[in-house]
Amino acid sequence: MTTSRATIRDVAAQAGVSVATVSKVINDRYGVSASTIERVRAAIEQLGYESSLVARSLRNQRTNVIGVLVTDIEPFSAELLKGAAKAIRGTGYELVVYSAGGEAAHAVGWENRYLSRLSGTLIDGAVIVTPTVLAPSYGAPVVAVDPHTGGEDVPTIDSDNRRGAETATEHLLELGHRRIAFIAGRSDLESARLRETGFRAAMAAAGVPVDPALVVAGDYAEALSANAAHALLRLPDPPTAIFAANDISAIATMDMALTLGMQVPDDLSVIGFDNIPESTLTRPMLTTVEQPIQLMGQRAIEMVVAILRGEHPDPRQVRLPTRLVLRDTTAGPR
Amino acid sequence: MTTSRATIRDVAAQAGVSVATVSKVINDRYGVSASTIERVRAAIEQLGYESSLVARSLRNQRTNVIGVLVTDIEPFSAELLKGAAKAIRGTGYELVVYSAGGEAAHAVGWENRYLSRLSGTLIDGAVIVTPTVLAPSYGAPVVAVDPHTGGEDVPTIDSDNRRGAETATEHLLELGHRRIAFIAGRSDLESARLRETGFRAAMAAAGVPVDPALVVAGDYAEALSANAAHALLRLPDPPTAIFAANDISAIATMDMALTLGMQVPDDLSVIGFDNIPESTLTRPMLTTVEQPIQLMGQRAIEMVVAILRGEHPDPRQVRLPTRLVLRDTTAGPR
DNA sequence: CTGTTAGCGCCTTCAG
DNA sequence: CTGAAGGCGCTAACAG
Numbered sequence: 001m002t003t004s005r006a007t008i009r010d011v012a013a014q015a016g017v018s019v020a021t022v023s024k025v026i027n028d029r030y031g032v033s034a035s036t037i038e039r040v041r042a043a044i045e046q047l048g049y050e051s052s053l054v055a056r057s058l059r060n061q062r063t064n065v066i067g068v069l070v071t072d073i074e075p076f077s078a079e080l081l082k083g084a085a086k087a088i089r090g091t092g093y094e095l096v097v098y099s100a101g102g103e104a105a106h107a108v109g110w111e112n113r114y115l116s117r118l119s120g121t122l123i124d125g126a127v128i129v130t131p132t133v134l135a136p137s138y139g140a141p142v143v144a145v146d147p148h149t150g151g152e153d154v155p156t157i158d159s160d161n162r163r164g165a166e167t168a169t170e171h172l173l174e175l176g177h178r179r180i181a182f183i184a185g186r187s188d189l190e191s192a193r194l195r196e197t198g199f200r201a202a203m204a205a206a207g208v209p210v211d212p213a214l215v216v217a218g219d220y221a222e223a224l225s226a227n228a229a230h231a232l233l234r235l236p237d238p239p240t241a242i243f244a245a246n247d248i249s250a251i252a253t254m255d256m257a258l259t260l261g262m263q264v265p266d267d268l269s270v271i272g273f274d275n276i277p278e279s280t281l282t283r284p285m286l287t288t289v290e291q292p293i294q295l296m297g298q299r300a301i302e303m304v305v306a307i308l309r310g311e312h313p314d315p316r317q318v319r320l321p322t323r324l325v326l327r328d329t330t331a332g333p334r
Numbered sequence: 335m336t337t338s339r340a341t342i343r344d345v346a347a348q349a350g351v352s353v354a355t356v357s358k359v360i361n362d363r364y365g366v367s368a369s370t371i372e373r374v375r376a377a378i379e380q381l382g383y384e385s386s387l388v389a390r391s392l393r394n395q396r397t398n399v400i401g402v403l404v405t406d407i408e409p410f411s412a413e414l415l416k417g418a419a420k421a422i423r424g425t426g427y428e429l430v431v432y433s434a435g436g437e438a439a440h441a442v443g444w445e446n447r448y449l450s451r452l453s454g455t456l457i458d459g460a461v462i463v464t465p466t467v468l469a470p471s472y473g474a475p476v477v478a479v480d481p482h483t484g485g486e487d488v489p490t491i492d493s494d495n496r497r498g499a500e501t502a503t504e505h506l507l508e509l510g511h512r513r514i515a516f517i518a519g520r521s522d523l524e525s526a527r528l529r530e531t532g533f534r535a536a537m538a539a540a541g542v543p544v545d546p547a548l549v550v551a552g553d554y555a556e557a558l559s560a561n562a563a564h565a566l567l568r569l570p571d572p573p574t575a576i577f578a579a580n581d582i583s584a585i586a587t588m589d590m591a592l593t594l595g596m597q598v599p600d601d602l603s604v605i606g607f608d609n610i611p612e613s614t615l616t617r618p619m620l621t622t623v624e625q626p627i628q629l630m631g632q633r634a635i636e637m638v639v640a641i642l643r644g645e646h647p648d649p650r651q652v653r654l655p656t657r658l659v660l661r662d663t664t665a666g667p668r
Numbered sequence: 669c670t671g672t673t674a675g676c677g678c679c680t681t682c683a684g
Numbered sequence: 685c686t687g688a689a690g691g692c693g694c695t696a697a698c699a700g
Contacts, residue, residue: 004473005454007693018671023695031669050450054388055693058676073419073429078412081431085407088435095407097415097431101422116384120339121677139339277611280619341677352687357679365685389677392692455693 006047014043026051057122066304067123068097068297069114070130075248075276076293077129080145083297084127091305096123109133115142125304127297132188141307143300146191155307155316157300161191161273164289164322165198168243168271171287171324173206176332177241177269180208181232183218183225183253185245192220195245195273214239218249225249229256233268240333241269247279247288254282254329265331275325284328292320340381348377360385391455400638401457402431402631403448404464409582409610410627411463414479417631418461425639430457443467449476459638461631466522475641477634480525489641489650491634495525495607498623498656499532502577502605505621505658507540510666511575511603514542515566517552517559517587519579526554529579529607548573552583559583563590567602574667575603581613581622588616588663599665609659618662626654 008026012019017036024032025040032040043049057063068084070077081097088095098114111131119126125141128134132148144156172180182199185192196215203210216232218225225244229252232239244250250272257268264270264284272279275290299318306313342360346353351370358366359374366374377383391397402418404411415431422429432448445465453460459475462468466482478490506514516533519526530549537544550566552559559578563586566573578584584606591602598604598618606613609624633652640647 005450008695009693019693020672020695021670024670027695029695033669036669048446048450050447052392052455052693053451054392054455055676056695058386058388058392058678058692059694059696060676073415073431075416078416081407081415082409082412085433085435088433091435094435095431095433097407097429097433099419099422099429099431101419101425101428112382113384116339116382117387121386121388277615280614281611285614342679343677353677354679354687355685358686361679363680367685370685386677389692390679392676392694393678393680394692 006049008049008051010047011040011043011049014047015040054122061120061124063122063124064092065094065096065123066301066308067118067126068095068301069111069118069126069128070097070099071110072101073097073099075278076246076274079276079293080129080297080300083294083299084301086294087298087301087305091301093124093305093308095301115140125308127300127304130186130189130191141304143303143307145296145300146189148188149190155303155313155318157296157303157318157320158191159291159296159320160322161194161291162198162201164273164291164324165195165243166202167198167322167324168273168289169199169202170206171326171330172241172243172269172271173202173208175241175269175330178208178333179211179214179237179239179241181214181216181239181242182210183216183228183232183242183244183249185218185220185249187217187219189220192245199243218245218252220246220248222248222252225252226256229253230260233257233260233262239268241271241330243271245273247272247274247276247286250286250288250329251278251282254286265329266334269330269333271330280327282329287327287330288325290323290325295320339386340383342383342385344381345374345377345383348381349374388456395454395458397456397458398426399428399430399457400635400642401452401460402429402635403445403452403460403462404431404433405444406435407431407433409612410580410608413610413627414463414631414634417628417633418635420628421632421635421639425635427458427639427642429635449474459642461634461638464520464523464525475638477637477641479630479634480523482522483524489637489647489652491630491637491652491654492525493625493630493654494656495528495625496532496535498607498625498658499529499577500536501532501656501658502607502623503533503536504540505660505664506575506577506603506605507536507542509575509603509664511573512542512667513545513548513571513573513575515548515550515573515576516544517550517562517566517576517578517583519552519554519583521551521553523554526579533577552579552586554580554582556582556586559586560590563587564594567591567594567596573602575605575664577605579607581606581608581610581620584620584622584663585612585616588620599663600668603664603667605664614661616663621661621664622659624657624659629654 012022111128119140129145216228272288275288279286346356445462453474463479550562606622613620
């Protein structure tokens with residue numbers, strides 16, 4: 001037990017050569033005799049040696065590793081990771097996902113701290129998911145997914161949040177709803193602002209005034225959204241439909257409606273945003289606006305790889321389409 | 335742009351002190367005057383300095399990072415990661431997920447290579463998902479999820495694969511099926527062997543012989559499973575039900591049935607294993623055996639953390655229960 | 669062909 | 685209270 005892992009020195013000692021020679025063998029550099037190579041390889045084999053990624057990346061600039069930085073691994077980022085993993089195949093790069101485990105993430109600027117911790121060493125480039133502040137990149141290429149702002153300098157990937165929100169709202173309107181509530185997302189993210197903008201635009205276009213009491217904060221988070229839903233449904237004149245800024249919030253809303261003894265969609269229509277896999281786990285299944293999340297992850301990786309290869313991907317701001325997915329949580333008001 | 339990230343030396347220069355002093359401030363060591371601390375903190379702030387994880391981990395033994403090593407990020411591992419991320423919260427540890435991007439993963443022993451690359455440096459402990467060879471751990475605690483073998487030395491987490499497979503088979507049997515096919519999983523994994531064992535045991539218990547032609551390889555993979563399903567359904571005397579060793583295979587089977595113009599469950603019953611979120615995306619929705627995947631990830635992290643804290647978790651081999659989830663892809667044979 | 673030297677960014681003695 | 689020196693594992697010059 002606990003036999004510390006073999007280092008390059010152990011290999012060198014075992015093979016009776018210098019550390020530098022071992023390094024040469026490992027990296028296929030010229031200038032090592034066949035017999036020495038043989039001996040070194042044998043030692044490596046015997047000791048189960050594998051060069052330390054850390055030591056190596058401290059010394060070299062390139063590591064062949066791309067990082068994906070997330071605050072947490074939840075349904076959205078997990079989908080994104082699937083896409084990222086798909087895109088990484090065949091590129092020769094490896095993927096490292098770094099998650100602070102929620103806590104540190106609350107501090108504004110987590111993305112820059114992470115980036116600073118990993119960049120220059122360990123990763124050649126990074127994808128940052130839902131960053132709130134985007135600092136000058138430290139040399140390594142960075143692509144932001146669903147960033148705090150419509151991006152100016154940094155390449156970004158997002159989806160058409162505004163149009164998606166309009167579509168959702170129009171759907172509710174067409175069903176005959178007029179008292180439509182909106183549970184807003186994280187106010188520090190552009191996506192949340194655009195979803196609210198889309199909601200308001202669709203309402204305005206239909207000539208339906210937005211009751212300020214029906215627009216509440218949900219923060220893309222379960223607990224806060226549940227509270228928000230509770231408050232909305234307890235209003236003297238409650239909404240007949242709720243548009244939640246993401247699926248997590250929509251699911252929390254459905255749970256709360258159930259808790260309050262209401263039937264979805266008979267007593268209340270609910271519509272979400274994202275189309276995470278979990279949205280089909282609810283009963284009834286959630287009607288929602290789909291973002292191509294996996295594709296967003298895929299595109300982000302592709303863009304980082306392209307930049308790493310010295311290319312200059314042209315639209316640096318990629319906006320993917322959204323799409324209404326009709327399921328069973330919306331119906332006309334009674 | 336491209337201003338290389340600040341190092342501890344930049345901070346030292348900016349604050350007019352030595353590198354060592356900065357290090358002391360960062361790590362809260364005694365022996366620095368209040369005014370110096372102030373100056374150093376200001377410099378850190380101004381430069382946006384964050385110590386390099388790599389340099390740090392090379393120097394120290396502890397990094398406060400736990401690694402999760404996977405061959406790829408697909409539905410199963412993604413679920414597991416959600417659980418792992420949940421478990422990491424509040425522990426003070428951070429999470430790094432390392433994925434080889436499919437390729438390197440094909441080589442046997444990827445887990446040991448990764449572990450060797452990262453262990454001792456970068457990560458304090460690791461969770462390895464579906465390893466095929468488990469070597470002596472290099473000092474750092476390692477927990478294996480769904481390993482190649484019933485684990486002897488290494489702590490492991492898995493679910494009751496055998497019982498789950500029995501349950502699935504019994505369900506098919508109770509519906510009246512007799513020609514039941516089995517699309518097997520990755521033969522290098524204990525889980526796949528146990529699922530097949532469970533299938534055979536249930537068949538034997540019901541006195542139904544297993545037609546060798548109806549047991550085919552699927553490897554837990556989509557392409558191979560689709561082929562397998564095709565072959566099965568083209569048999570002169572095709573099965574009336576197919577039990578696939580995981581949901582990916584089951585979904586591939588459903589797709590193939592559809593391609594061949596068959597109705598599920600009318601012409602063919604299909605049942606899977608895992609209950610990944612994707613299993614509710616099929617139409618009809620997939621009947622399957624649920625493994626508590628997130629919980630497996632959670633438990634694995636908890637165990638690593640416990641060992642890191644010097645505890646000796648008692649059952650070192652944790653087996654979680656499985657459960658039949660009845661949905662819409664099974665019915666009696668015509 | 670092989671070994672020696674220096675240094676990546678950081679932290680920890682140990683002197684001053 | 686502060687700074688200089690050494691070394692973590694590795695690689696890139698340069699010497700022999």
